[in-house]
Amino acid sequence: MKRTLLLTPGPTQVPARLCEVLGRPIIHHRTPQFQAFLKEAVEGLKYVLKTQNDVYVLASSGTGAMEASVVSLLSSGDSALVVEGGKFGERWTELCKAYGVKATVIKVQWGKSVDPAEIKKALDADKSIKAVFVTHSETSTGTNSDIEGIGKVVKNCAAVLVVDAVSGLGVQDLQTDNWHVDVVCSAAHKGLMLPPGVAFISVSAKADALMAQSKLPKYYFDLRKYKKAWTQVDTPFTPAIGIVIALVESLKMIKETGIDNMLSHYARLAKATRAAALGLGLTLFADESAISNVLTAVKLPEGIDGDKVLKMMRDTHGISVAPGQDAIKGKVIRIAHMGVIDEYDILTGIACLEKVLKQLGHKFEMGAGVAAAQKVLNP
């Protein structure tokens, strides 16, 4: 009879309407019927990405889309600029390193976001930089990047702007075209509410030109193959058919609500979550100026182990949040408010956190968290 609630930054909960689609008999992918689904999925992704750029659909996790951008854009020995303010920023550096791309790294303190002026300085200092790799919402810290500001800087350079929006897409605003983002890497199991297995990537004309020159070795993640296959409304390799078909339905749900209404909804839930944490005498990990609406990293008081909080919430109460990683392991928990989550889910998560914190000896007035959230939700 135990409730199950995922307040985790991917996978997120799959709505019943999508579960039903995922449970349907499979169809073959080289059919007009599947082509219609693929076309509709790509159109829907363009709507969520706010772009007219080409969008390619991959069968992989989000990291696959990130790798596709590196290997499809660059050549060995090329220079790139990476912004590293958490685990996922580090992934860009690792990918560059794996493929012999010379990465200049701007290290940002965890919980803060990069100042676009820093990027301008680095681009001015090295005109050979071909790509700038940044993270939209850094899931490990709950921070948000100023992609609009970064876009303004990069659009005037030869370099392309590549954004990892795996966890943030559909939750925190990303205006691909208005903000001059050349490549967006994302996946369907975060804001798009599906099981993992589908990633996708949007490519601007500027990035497409760079792609034509790329010499890094590649095959499965060679976006030129996807571009060519797309002229026949096809994919070069077997797509994750079932998830792509469910993606069409998920994108319909998002269109029915309206993407900007979705973003406002998550902003409201994030604000309530932050208020709840403060109401319990806890503090937020991310800087106020850089705070993300995708998830909230909450610092725990000295003497309370975050991993223990997570285990008690999950194993006793069925409510999952995410742990701190690396240097902040055990020191924070991360509460995601993304996917099919409403205000009552947030209140449920906070109520469970209160219960567990009380058991672990944290001093606060029982109910202070849910009350603070409720005030924000009903101003």
Next chain:
Amino acid sequence: MKRTLLLTPGPTQVPARLCEVLGRPIIHHRTPQFQAFLKEAVEGLKYVLKTQNDVYVLASSGTGAMEASVVSLLSSGDSALVVEGGKFGERWTELCKAYGVKATVIKVQWGKSVDPAEIKKALDADKSIKAVFVTHSETSTGTNSDIEGIGKVVKNCAAVLVVDAVSGLGVQDLQTDNWHVDVVCSAAHKGLMLPPGVAFISVSAKADALMAQSKLPKYYFDLRKYKKAWTQVDTPFTPAIGIVIALVESLKMIKETGIDNMLSHYARLAKATRAAALGLGLTLFADESAISNVLTAVKLPEGIDGDKVLKMMRDTHGISVAPGQDAIKGKVIRIAHMGVIDEYDILTGIACLEKVLKQLGHKFEMGAGVAAAQKVLNP
């Protein structure tokens, strides 16, 4: 009210029992609950692969597993031997080329299979060959390779034997350990009856030693990362959670029947399909000595276009078979007998083929195909 029947070599039909699992709410992958599923999936895959080797699970199509083997085993400039007797053999050559691996190619006429003595000759002629890439069941032609014979040759060399068993696993016998196969690449949407999105790969100790020396650039398909993650019963990147959980159920179904009973079942269906084709006055594309139990490529008479046959079967009657590719496009249709397919499905497919052939003017006695199949099925 139209029936839907997939007699295609992947995706194959998803049994209702698995559809139900695919439609369940998602769980998080970094939990003891998912770890239990992943462990059970790997154990089940070892059973089907007939191996004690390590098995790693990827979120990709089957090609991803093939790429993982190339990039994880080899270094730029290494020599490899590739057997090419169809589209999927060619994929090995393309992968080697993409990564700067020097491939010596044994070209085999489409519809025939390689003589292991040819492989021995090539290995004797070039001792620097580090890997031999072959195809278990060549889906484009309906031929089967003598993996046992090839294994006997390769086991005595420094080279490792890498087998693409994407379409044939669980349908045509593959005794990984007994036959000395170092690496098997496969996927879950063929014999294992699931939607596409999960691939997997088994790695012997001999291949593991080669992996340690590999210098090709890689990240998502770096099997060393999968090996390391597996020590914590984890995957380095988000797995296709929903499909992995359904895979546990699919493997249970296979165990309940017994893998060798499954193989005999498909051998029987293949024999009936071949008899039906001959009964209709058609011929088989693959050489009798090399014929596969996975799918039957049937040659069409002069003047009858296979692509038209396929479209009429699919669009009018809801029954899907696969087309001929490249040089044999339009000249054959390929009827798969894999996954959750029984003798009545085969009779249905043949009956539909008869109906369409009659409409297209082929001369035969109506019912001769189903009668020939029925005789084989009930000797």
